[in-house]
Amino acid sequence: MQSSSVSLDMSARAPSSESEATHAADLAMARCAEGDDAAFHEVFSALAPRLAAFLKRLSGSPSLADDLVQETMLKMYQARGHFTPGMPVVPWAYAVARNCYLDAARAARRRPLVLEDTELGARNAARPSPEGDGEQNLIARRAAEAVERTLAGMTTLRREAFVLLRYEGLSVAAAAQVLGASEGAVKLRAFQAYEMIRTELAKLDSR
């Protein structure tokens, strides 16, 4: 069986269109902070999908993630006066989203995470060949499931550090601020998460 070729390098997200959208969201949030309610719709449109993906990866549950996105956006709107024009809105949004997730996790008294199919699998898996090789798809799906399972089983601290660095594309400095931790701690947690995932994938390869 050909080994899975899941890449876990800390690659950057797609460039210019995303950075333009992010910059537009920054400006829209600044306008909302000054009292323009309609501008928040632009913030919502720009950030909701990104936050949904982040919260899905943290919680493992798309339905919970959708609820948490709504809660996050509501809290951002209510705290709009504290947003400083010129600041990026994305790290702030991640921090608020993380708080919402932690509150939900505490309320659920750390119930085991529910694993559901997410787009995480598709993004993690090696791209199938254009001819639609069934075996490649199977390998990719199993690798994605292994990653999801490992993420669900690790501590929240490691999972959120890894997700922010690997999937959300934040720098270590930005992730440290979002998580309220030192850069060293974030790197360590992300590395530990990475090692756990790599170990799981290696087990998969050896079967």
Added chain:
Amino acid sequence: MPNFDDIPDVPSRPRDSRPRAPGFVTAARLRAPPATRAELGKRRRAAIALSVAWLTVQFLAFGLRGDLARLSLGYVLGLIVAPLSAGVLAIVAAAQQGQLGLGARPLSIVMLALMCPLVFLVAGLAVPAPYRHGETGNLMFGAYCLNSTLAWALLPIASAAVVLRGAFAAGAIWRSALLGGGCGLVAAALFTLHCPVVGKTHIVVAHGGAVLVSAVLGGLVFSRFTRP
């Protein structure tokens, strides 16, 4: 029939191209729209003014210590000027936005929050008594100073927590502890201008203890308000 061509064309009203806000934005606006930056700025200035007024009234009510003229420069600098300055800096550091709008670097905030109570501990131990046979205080004095300093600090901490409601998206506990510690330092420094006790134990435990309690209060209680 009149000639309609004589009527100049009126430009059609441009469609409102701004997208509608999400439903909850409209709902929130109907109840009470969240404060804008300008409104929060006014509230911050009001909170600062209220806190200064509160401390001034308390200080005038309690009065200046009778041995002020006998205090050494080192005593004044170490136990009044330095804690007062440190307290103000701590409050500013807690409230600042940082590069990402999430406050200063987490490690800096934690270290500053831990240092607030240490300022009085170090100053109280390091600064020698300004004169011999000064008042050393007893348990009652200690309780009086601790309670009074806390009372002086409480209103500034509470008004800061109200104004900064939802402001600390990241690091809320430590930033609130720093805020509480800063308010405690300011209160303790001002209270030292009233309290005539020069005993080191009294200064460290009663005055320094109030700073510690303020920091803990900020971190554990008021962080519930400052976190969005």
